[in-house]
Amino acid sequence: MSDTAPGVTASGPQPNEAKAALEARNQWRVWEKSVARHATEPAFRLGLAASFTAESLVPFVGAELLQMGVSPAVWVAPYNQIFQVCLDPQAAFGADRSPDAIAILWRMEDLLTPELEAFASGDRTALPSALDKVDELCAAIRALRAAFPGILLVGVPPFPYLHHVDTHSLGPRSNLGHFHRKVLSHWHDLVDDLQGLHLLDLDAAQRDFGAGHSIDHRKWYLYKQPYTDAFLMHLAYQLGRLLQLLRKEPKKCLVLDCDNTLWGGVVGEEGVEGLQLGDEFPGKAYRDFQKLLLGWRNQGILLTILSKNNPADVWNVFDSHDGMVLTREHISAWRIDWNPKPENLPLIAAELNIGTDSLVFLDDSPFEIEQMRLARPEVTCVLLPEDPALLVETVKRSHLFDRLEITEEDRSRADMIAQERRRIELKDRITGPQFLQSLGLHLQVFEPRPEHLSRVTQLLNKTNQFNLTTLRRTQEEVKRLLDAGTFRLFAARVEDRFGDYGLTGLAIVQQVAPAVWYVDTFLLSCRVLGRDIETALLAFVAQEGAALGVRELQARFSPTRKNAPAANFLPGHGFRPSQDGLWTIECDKVPPRPPHIKVS
Amino acid sequence: MADRIITLFAETLDVPSEKLSEDSSPDNTPEWDSLAAMNLVSVIEDTFGVELSTQEIMKMRSIGIVRQVLRDKGITDV
Numbered sequence: 001m002s003d004t005a006p007g008v009t010a011s012g013p014q015p016n017e018a019k020a021a022l023e024a025r026n027q028w029r030v031w032e033k034s035v036a037r038h039a040t041e042p043a044f045r046l047g048l049a050a051s052f053t054a055e056s057l058v059p060f061v062g063a064e065l066l067q068m069g070v071s072p073a074v075w076v077a078p079y080n081q082i083f084q085v086c087l088d089p090q091a092a093f094g095a096d097r098s099p100d101a102i103a104i105l106w107r108m109e110d111l112l113t114p115e116l117e118a119f120a121s122g123d124r125t126a127l128p129s130a131l132d133k134v135d136e137l138c139a140a141i142r143a144l145r146a147a148f149p150g151i152l153l154v155g156v157p158p159f160p161y162l163h164h165v166d167t168h169s170l171g172p173r174s175n176l177g178h179f180h181r182k183v184l185s186h187w188h189d190l191v192d193d194l195q196g197l198h199l200l201d202l203d204a205a206q207r208d209f210g211a212g213h214s215i216d217h218r219k220w221y222l223y224k225q226p227y228t229d230a231f232l233m234h235l236a237y238q239l240g241r242l243l244q245l246l247r248k249e250p251k252k253c254l255v256l257d258c259d260n261t262l263w264g265g266v267v268g269e270e271g272v273e274g275l276q277l278g279d280e281f282p283g284k285a286y287r288d289f290q291k292l293l294l295g296w297r298n299q300g301i302l303l304t305i306l307s308k309n310n311p312a313d314v315w316n317v318f319d320s321h322d323g324m325v326l327t328r329e330h331i332s333a334w335r336i337d338w339n340p341k342p343e344n345l346p347l348i349a350a351e352l353n354i355g356t357d358s359l360v361f362l363d364d365s366p367f368e369i370e371q372m373r374l375a376r377p378e379v380t381c382v383l384l385p386e387d388p389a390l391l392v393e394t395v396k397r398s399h400l401f402d403r404l405e406i407t408e409e410d411r412s413r414a415d416m417i418a419q420e421r422r423r424i425e426l427k428d429r430i431t432g433p434q435f436l437q438s439l440g441l442h443l444q445v446f447e448p449r450p451e452h453l454s455r456v457t458q459l460l461n462k463t464n465q466f467n468l469t470t471l472r473r474t475q476e477e478v479k480r481l482l483d484a485g486t487f488r489l490f491a492a493r494v495e496d497r498f499g500d501y502g503l504t505g506l507a508i509v510q511q512v513a514p515a516v517w518y519v520d521t522f523l524l525s526c527r528v529l530g531r532d533i534e535t536a537l538l539a540f541v542a543q544e545g546a547a548l549g550v551r552e553l554q555a556r557f558s559p560t561r562k563n564a565p566a567a568n569f570l571p572g573h574g575f576r577p578s579q580d581g582l583w584t585i586e587c588d589k590v591p592p593r594p595p596h597i598k599v600s
Numbered sequence: 601m602a603d604r605i606i607t608l609f610a611e612t613l614d615v616p617s618e619k620l621s622e623d624s625s626p627d628n629t630p631e632w633d634s635l636a637a638m639n640l641v642s643v644i645e646d647t648f649g650v651e652l653s654t655q656e657i658m659k660m661r662s663i664g665i666v667r668q669v670l671r672d673k674g675i676t677d678v
Binding site: 015018019021025026029033053056223 | 611612614634635637638639641642643645646647649652653654657658
């Protein structure tokens with residue numbers, strides 16, 4: 001069995017699990033005591049609502065969040081009050097408790113009991129009534145989504161287990177399967193239609209884990225708490241991962257070794273024909289690995305090579321080995337020489353315009369991994385296994401590129417980098433203004449529509465460099481801004497003759513006085529820096545403002561570790577320092593659109 | 601060293617150990633409610649590496665009885 005499916009057996013808790021459970025409980029107990037003693041204000045408040053007793057989940061989720069470095073509070077709504085929570089969360093969690101996130105977990109056994117029983121015994125007419133109930137639940141969640149600004153997670157119910165139905169005999173078992181799939185499919189359709197929900201897949205979790213090992217019959221009968229501690233820990237881990245994803249910046253780039261990583265063997269010693277790479281094991285394992293990498297590239301993860309090798313040898317494999325899945329075109333940057341890898345790695349990051357903390361380094365050499373960990377602790381390092389059969393699984397299990405949604409921009413990012421390479425080649429041939437002129441830049445500015453929300457949120461949360469205020473926001477918060485009358489959002493799409501950069505700029509202004517806009521957010525993706533796009537976007541905002549009677553713009557620069565590229569933006573565009581760190585400018589003093597950029 | 605069982609109850613119920621005795625039960629210890637009882641089952645099982653049956657769980661309505669149940673299951677040092 002794998003490491004994420006710890007083996008609970010029918011004979012009771014296993015020592016490792018018991019130890020982990022005790023440790024988590026202990027960690028949570030100590031934390032709660034210290035919160036009570038010091039009246040600590042939690043940084044992240046999670047409300048749980050479940051159709052079953054969910055209190056047992058609290059210490060495990062709490063410990064997960066603590067390990068992620070978050071100061072959490074975890075509250076549980078009264079047993080089986082999902083609808084009440086949806087309609088009035090304040091009343092359910094307590095008047096003085098307002099969660100940052102609410103997770104709603106339900107089981108078919110609890111909410112669809114009569115329909116499940118009837119269907120299990122062969123009464124197919126029970127299905128429509130079950131789907132009606134799911135509609136009702138979804139309507140309640142829709143109401144909650146509309147009223148609650150925070151993160152909202154909803155569970156995907158696991159395969160049902162009814163104590164009074166013989167779920168092991170063939171007929172009921174297959175009926176239950178049918179019922180489960182129908183209801184799940186309906187649930188997915190409904191939830192997909194609602195924006196701003198995130199799924200916690202209890203069904204997948206139970207499948208990973210094994211249904212037999214996830215249910216604690218004693219605690220179900222005694223406390224209406226259906227799950228084993230081991231499964232609850234597994235759920236807590238999934239929940240923690242999901243919550244972490246909602247805030248953290250995802251990794252952007254893989255840094256790959258070549259020998260015994262992309263192929264088996266050492267090209268410098270064995271030559272191209274001596275390498276293991278093909279349709280038979282072990283070559284097949286490396287080919288599968290390359291296919292996995294290519295899949296990631298198609299989702300926007302950049303692939304780069306950092307190898308101690310002769311460049312000619314490496315490219316010779318790319319060009320002439322017919323087992324290769326990856327081609328030169330797929331590699332966004334590379335350093336192939338004999339310099340220490342920790343010295344080369346920042347060069348790759350710099351070339352791609354990303355921080356070293358968004359890199360993931362893969363290598364088969366424990367030495368290289370250790371050296372990198374010591375020298376560049378911000379880089380995620382994964383040591384590849386000696387046995388090629390475990391290669392793909394090891395890398396998948398590292399959950400390197402978990403993300404909630406894959407946007408169109410993600411899908412085309414690697415292609416855009418290839419275009420960027422061609423742009424740079426052009427830049428080498430001609431000089432600055434001439435170069436900009438030759439690009440044929442086109443900036444489209446528009447108010448974001450619902451379909452742009454996930455990309456806008458991604459920009460808000462991922463843009464580090466050219467970002468005046470670095471205000472992070474959830475998708476729900478962005479949606480609220482759009483609906484609030486006092487804010488205006490300007491999304492910017494940039495194109496040039498090499499291709500489409502996509503939605504890469506954002507300005508948010510707030511009307512703070514009848515003739516004054518405060519620039520709440522002004523950011524550009526690093527993909528479009530160095531092209532005077534910021535000047536064009538500012539000119540557009542000022543022009544829009546002027547048309548609406550705005551006379552003055554106010555703005556602020558909030559320095560972070562990474563946003564130096566935006567430091568000179570305000571003075572550079574004629575803003576003058578005012579009091580309290582504010583900068584101001586009259587709309588008619590804002591520099592005009594640069595002539596090499598077409599704006600619409 | 602404090603008694604293992606008393607310490608376990610004190611921590612899980614968040615009650616000072618000097619307030620607990622062999623006679624402490626859900627009836628005279630307000631912190632020992634049904635949610636606490638559920639946690640106690642997990643903590644006892646995980647700490648002593650045993651599995652309790654529902655009969656044993658339902659019987660365990662005082663610290664003294666818990667100690668006896670564990671001794672009956674072969675845990676000698678409690």
